[in-house]
Amino acid sequence: MRRHGTPMLLYRCLISLFALGVLSRAAWGQGKDAVAARLGGGAAGGGQPRLWLHAASNGELASARPVIEALQAARPDLPLIVTCNTETGCALARRMGLEARLAPLDLGWAVARFLRGWGVVGHITLESELWPNRIARMPGPVIVLGGRLTAKSAKGWGRVPGLARRMLARVDLLSAQDAGSRDRFLALGLPQAAAGPVVDLKALYKPPSDMAPEPDLAAAYPRARTWLAASTHPGEEEVVIAAHLSARAAEPELRLILAPRHPRRADAVASMLEAAGLSVSRRSRGEAGAEVLLADTMGEMARWYALAGRVFIGGTLTDRGGHTPFEPAAFGAALLHGPDVANFARPFARLDRGRAARAVEDAEGLAAALTALAAPDAQTGLGGEAAEVLRPEADLDALVAAILARFRPASGTA
Incomplete structure (x- = not known):
C-alpha cells in the first residue's frame, strides 16, 4: 500500500504547487469568477444531471464539434457542462450554445465540489487531458476521445506505473487518435475492453457556420x-x-x-x-x-x-x-x-x-x-x-454509438 500510495502523494504535492501558480495568474489577470471556477465553484446546475466534457482549449473543442452535436441530438435529456483550460475555449463552447466554465484544478476537493454543483454523471475528456483526481472521483463512466500519448509522455507515465494503471483502470472507453497511442495506453494499463475505435478527431473537423468574414x-x-x-x-x-x-x-x-x-x-x-x-x-x-x-x-x-x-x-x-x-x-x-x-x-x-x-x-x-x-x-x-x-476515414456513427452505450437513458426516455 505504501508503495502504491507514494506516487499519488507526490502527485498531490505537485498539483498543489501547480494550483498556486494557476490561481495567482487567475486572480491577477482574470478576476474572482475565474478563481472560483478553478476551485470548482460557481455552479448553476439546478440539480439536473449533466455530462462533463473537457477540452484543453478551442482547437480541441472545435475538432470534437461533430461528436458533440451527434451526442446532443441523440441524448437531449443529458445536457453538457463544458470546461476548458482557457477563456478562448470557453468562448467557443458558448458560441456553440453550450454552458462553459474554466476547468477546476485537479485538487480532490475542488473536483468533488464541481461534481456536486453540476450533478455530473459522467465524463468525456479530449486528447491528452488526463487528470488522476478527476478520473478517480468520477461517479459515472469516463470516456477519452482522440486519446493522444506520445512515446515521451508514455515514458513519463511509466515512471509512476501504479498511478497510471489505477487511472486507466477507471476509463470505460478510450478512442485513441492513432494506433501508436492506443498501444501505449494499453501497455500502461488500459483494459483491453476499454480500447475503442481509433479516431483522429481533427479529421472530423467541419467549418463553423458562425465565423464568416465580415x-x-x-x-x-x-x-x-x-x-x-x-x-x-x-x-x-x-x-x-x-x-x-x-x-x-x-x-x-x-x-x-x-x-x-x-x-x-x-x-x-x-x-x-x-x-x-x-x-x-x-x-x-x-x-x-x-x-x-x-x-x-x-x-x-x-x-x-x-x-x-x-x-x-x-x-x-x-x-x-x-x-x-x-x-x-x-x-x-x-x-x-x-x-x-x-x-x-x-x-x-x-x-x-x-x-x-x-x-x-x-x-x-x-x-x-x-x-x-x-x-x-x-x-x-x-x-x-x-x-x-484528408476525407475522414473514421465512422462517426460507430464512435457515437460506442459512447452512448456507456450511458443508459433515464427511465421513459427514448
Whole structure:
C-alpha cells in the first residue's frame, strides 16, 4: 500500500504547487469568477444531471464539434457542462450554445465540489487531458476521445506505473487518435475492453457556420489574392515576410494574413513587418485594409481560413512538429508546409504522396509555391485534392454509438 500510495502523494504535492501558480495568474489577470471556477465553484446546475466534457482549449473543442452535436441530438435529456483550460475555449463552447466554465484544478476537493454543483454523471475528456483526481472521483463512466500519448509522455507515465494503471483502470472507453497511442495506453494499463475505435478527431473537423468574414474584411482581402500564414512560431515570420516580398513582385495585389501562434508576440511581429516596409492592420484594434493583416486575436482561425486561398501551416519550418492540416483543408485552401510535420506525420504523408500539398524548405521555396498557385483555379484545384485526400476515414456513427452505450437513458426516455 505504501508503495502504491507514494506516487499519488507526490502527485498531490505537485498539483498543489501547480494550483498556486494557476490561481495567482487567475486572480491577477482574470478576476474572482475565474478563481472560483478553478476551485470548482460557481455552479448553476439546478440539480439536473449533466455530462462533463473537457477540452484543453478551442482547437480541441472545435475538432470534437461533430461528436458533440451527434451526442446532443441523440441524448437531449443529458445536457453538457463544458470546461476548458482557457477563456478562448470557453468562448467557443458558448458560441456553440453550450454552458462553459474554466476547468477546476485537479485538487480532490475542488473536483468533488464541481461534481456536486453540476450533478455530473459522467465524463468525456479530449486528447491528452488526463487528470488522476478527476478520473478517480468520477461517479459515472469516463470516456477519452482522440486519446493522444506520445512515446515521451508514455515514458513519463511509466515512471509512476501504479498511478497510471489505477487511472486507466477507471476509463470505460478510450478512442485513441492513432494506433501508436492506443498501444501505449494499453501497455500502461488500459483494459483491453476499454480500447475503442481509433479516431483522429481533427479529421472530423467541419467549418463553423458562425465565423464568416465580415464584409469589409472580405472586400479588403479577396480570397484568390490572399494567403495565410497560420500559427507561426519564432523564426518563421522572417521566412514568411521574405517570401511575401518576393512573391509580390509577380503578384502586386498579393495580401497576407499573418496569425502568430501566440498573440502575445504581436508587437514583435508587427515591428518585423514594418521594418520590412509593409503596411500593417491589427485585428485586435479593429483595423483592416493594409497589405498585411496581423491576426493578433484568439479563436478566429476559422475566419482566416475562410479568407485565404493559400495557407502556409505554421510550426513546420521549426522544431515544433507543425499544426493541423485538416482545418485549412476543410475550407478548400491550397496547403503549403515545411519539413517538420511530426505532430501530423500520417496526414501530411498522405498529402505529399497524393501531391495534394506543396512542401517548401525556405523563403525562396515558399515564394515560388505562392507564385505557382497565383491563379484561382490552381488554388481551388490543389485545395480540392487536399480535402479529398484528408476525407475522414473514421465512422462517426460507430464512435457515437460506442459512447452512448456507456450511458443508459433515464427511465421513459427514448
